Amino acid sequence: MIVKKRFENLFCAVLAISLVIALFGCATPKASSSGTPSAVSSVAQSAAESPAASSSQPSESASGSAGAADGSEGFVLLSDVIPDAIQEIRYYSTYNFVGARVDGYEEPCALLTKEAAAALKEASDEFKDMGYRLKIYDAYRPQMAVDHFVRWAEDLNDTAMKSYFYPDIDKNALFVMGYIDQKSGHSRGSSIDLTLFDMKTGKEVDMGGTFDYFGELSHPTYSKGLTDEQVQNRRTLREVMSRHSFQPIPTEWWHFDLTNEPYPDTYFNFPVSAESVAKN
Numbered sequence: 001m002i003v004k005k006r007f008e009n010l011f012c013a014v015l016a017i018s019l020v021i022a023l024f025g026c027a028t029p030k031a032s033s034s035g036t037p038s039a040v041s042s043v044a045q046s047a048a049e050s051p052a053a054s055s056s057q058p059s060e061s062a063s064g065s066a067g068a069a070d071g072s073e074g075f076v077l078l079s080d081v082i083p084d085a086i087q088e089i090r091y092y093s094t095y096n097f098v099g100a101r102v103d104g105y106e107e108p109c110a111l112l113t114k115e116a117a118a119a120l121k122e123a124s125d126e127f128k129d130m131g132y133r134l135k136i137y138d139a140y141r142p143q144m145a146v147d148h149f150v151r152w153a154e155d156l157n158d159t160a161m162k163s164y165f166y167p168d169i170d171k172n173a174l175f176v177m178g179y180i181d182q183k184s185g186h187s188r189g190s191s192i193d194l195t196l197f198d199m200k201t202g203k204e205v206d207m208g209g210t211f212d213y214f215g216e217l218s219h220p221t222y223s224k225g226l227t228d229e230q231v232q233n234r235r236t237l238r239e240v241m242s243r244h245s246f247q248p249i250p251t252e253w254w255h256f257d258l259t260n261e262p263y264p265d266t267y268f269n270f271p272v273s274a275e276s277v278a279k280n
C-alpha cells in the first residue's frame, strides 16, 4: 500500500507539472532565444500555397538584417496581438494529413510577422463586431515542417489519414496536383490558415468543407452541393480578410497571404515556439 501511495503521489506531482507546462506552454517567456537553425533563403516561390508575392518593396531578408541569426526578430506571438483568437494548431497535433506532430512545431502557437499580425488584428476587430472570433489552424510554418510534408508525400504506403483529408485523390498525385510542394508561403511568415467561430452559437461557422481537405470542395468559390449560407460564409471570410490586406488563393478557402509581405524571398526555419520570438 505504501508503495502504491508513493506511486500515486508521484503520479499527482507529474500530472501537476504537466498541467503547468500545458497552461503556460505558449506564454511569452522571459528567457532569451536559444540558437536555432538558420533561415532558408530562396528566390523560388511556392506553387502550392503561395501565389507570387506582389510586393516590390525592398526585402529585409533574414540573411541581410541584424538581430537574431535565424531571422525571427521580425515575428511575434499571435496571442500577444490577438489574445482572444482561438488557436488549434493542427500540425502540432496528430489530427492532420500526416497523422503525426510535424517537425518544427515545438508548441501549439501561432507566430506571424509583425506586419501580418497587425493586419490580422484589424480583420479580427471587424469580425468581432459581426459576432465572430478567429480560429487559427496554422500561421508561420518552418521549412523543416514543409520538408516533413515532402518526406510524408514520398512514402506512398503511409495513407493513415487518407479517409479524412484526401479520400478521392491518390497519394502519388499530391505533388503533381500541387497539394504538396518543396516550399510553402507559410514559411515566409505572412500567411494564415483560419476560419470563423460564431460567438452566438458557440460553434465554428459552417464553411461547407474542412481545413486541409485536398479537393475541389476546398476552392473558395466552389458551390456545387453547398448551401447558400455556406457559400455566403466563405464570401464573408474572403471579403473581410481582403479589406485588411490579405489576399485569398484559388485552392483553399481557409488560406490567406498578406499583400506586400515583408519577407517575400525568405523561407525561415526557426521552430514554432514562444521562445523563438521571446526577445521581440
Ligand SMILES: [Zn+2]
Residues within 6 Å of the ligand: 049, 138, 186, 191, 192, 193, 252, 254, 255, 256
Ligand atoms: Zn495555408
